[in-house]
Amino acid sequence: MVETLDIKVHKIGESKLENMDMNNIQFGKNYSDHMFIADYRDGEWSSFRIVPYGDLSLSPACTTLHYGQTIFEGLKAYKNVDGEVVVFRPDANARRMNVSAERMCIPELPEDIFLTGMRELIKLDHDWVPDQPNTSLYIRPFVFATDPFIGIRPADNFLFIIITSPVGAYYSEPVKVKVEEHYTRAVAGGTGYAKTAANYAAALYPAVQAQKDGYHQLIWTDGKDHKYIEESGTMNIMFVINDTLITAPIGDTILDGITRDSVITLAKDAGMNVEIRPISVEEVIGAIKKGELQEAFGCGTAATIAQIKSIGHDGIDYELPDTATRKYSNSFLQQLDDIKLGRVADPHNWIFKV
Numbered sequence: 634m635v636e637t638l639d640i641k642v643h644k645i646g647e648s649k650l651e652n653m654d655m656n657n658i659q660f661g662k663n664y665s666d667h668m669f670i671a672d673y674r675d676g677e678w679s680s681f682r683i684v685p686y687g688d689l690s691l692s693p694a695c696t697t698l699h700y701g702q703t704i705f706e707g708l709k710a711y712k713n714v715d716g717e718v719v720v721f722r723p724d725a726n727a728r729r730m731n732v733s734a735e736r737m738c739i740p741e742l743p744e745d746i747f748l749t750g751m752r753e754l755i756k757l758d759h760d761w762v763p764d765q766p767n768t769s770l771y772i773r774p775f776v777f778a779t780d781p782f783i784g785i786r787p788a789d790n791f792l793f794i795i796i797t798s799p800v801g802a803y804y805s806e807p808v809k810v811k812v813e814e815h816y817t818r819a820v821a822g823g824t825g826y827a828k829t830a831a832n833y834a835a836a837l838y839p840a841v842q843a844q845k846d847g848y849h850q851l852i853w854t855d856g857k858d859h860k861y862i863e864e865s866g867t868m869n870i871m872f873v874i875n876d877t878l879i880t881a882p883i884g885d886t887i888l889d890g891i892t893r894d895s896v897i898t899l900a901k902d903a904g905m906n907v908e909i910r911p912i913s914v915e916e917v918i919g920a921i922k923k924g925e926l927q928e929a930f931g932c933g934t935a936a937t938i939a940q941i942k943s944i945g946h947d948g949i950d951y952e953l954p955d956t957a958t959r960k961y962s963n964s965f966l967q968q969l970d971d972i973k974l975g976r977v978a979d980p981h982n983w984i985f986k987v
């Protein structure tokens with residue numbers, strides 16, 4: 634890694650940390666003192682800088698505002714048991730951002746810029762990494778097109794920015810989900826595998842409809858026949874049926890989650906039977922009826938593991954086994970927490986020390 638990335642640092646006059654109640658953190662409301670910025674112009678990334686967090690000035694004709702040529706990532710920094718600041722698998726996020734970039738005609742961002750920019754930003758704002766149980770510093774890197782031009786074509790100018798936000802204990806209440814068989818999140822040949830704004834904007838309306846009916850989230854099914862299960866909300870989804878972990882394969886309609894990959898790795902390490910294959914709604918409902926479905930959960934950076942307590946399908950809400958009895962997912966969550974906090978060894982080199 635280039636430790637020598639030339640980053641100009643303009644520090645904030647007075648830290649905002651004193652105004653921040655670290656014992657009562659509200660998600661997404663507070664941002665740390667600084668942000669990292671790089672410009673893409675004349676065909677290259679330049680002007681690396683860390684500046685006080687603050688508003689941007691953009692042309693009203695800015696490409697992103699009209700056509701959504703933008704991508705993002707999401708990851709977390711933790712304070713481990715030795716008081717060190719660590720980040721979970723940021724190299725995987727840096728790689729994935731370039732997968733999204735290619736699909737959206739956004740120039741590749743060298744992984745060094747992502748990782749060194751992130752490291753220097755977090756070093757400077759390390760006091761913003763909370764240390765209460767289950768808290769972390771959420772890291773949001775993103776790239777967006779800034780051309781002041783309303784013609785439709787890939788832009789020539791972009792900004793890469795990293796902002797960070799302390800996040801509180803995530804009370805992941807088990808969720809009630811509904812199988813979505815009308816609206817579609819992603820189609821073959823589309824952008825479902827990219828972390829790009831349009832996917833999330835398009836998912837708002839169907840989610841709001843389901844919320845009116847008392848569900849927290851949707852289970853997205855394939856866009857062609859609505860037969861196969863793809864994701865849940867903005868998480869990957871997994872099932873345990875007859876002691877086998879089952880999850881859909883990554884493709885162009887499913888986002889390649891880093892939590893998903895980590896859970897699969899831990900399951901295989903433990904010698905668990907893992908099947909990565911299409912799983913149909915019919916199979917899941919059949920397994921519930923036969924009493925063979927032991928666990929169902931979403932996985933993603935926000936909650937790590939989000940337990941699913943019931944699944945709505947064809948007007949029936951199927952109750953799933955009590956979350957306290959779910960030995961596999963509870964163990965994955967515990968192991969991931971232990972690795973992040975340095976309570977156990979890190980056999981897969983997932984921890985990046987800031």
Ligand SMILES: *Cc1c(COP(=O)(O)O)cnc(C)c1O
Nearest residue numbers: 867868869888890891892933934
């Ligand atoms: C970010 C995201 C995930 C989870 O990815 P992680 O790397 O585990 O956080 C899953 N599905 C969608 C649609 C996402 O945007």
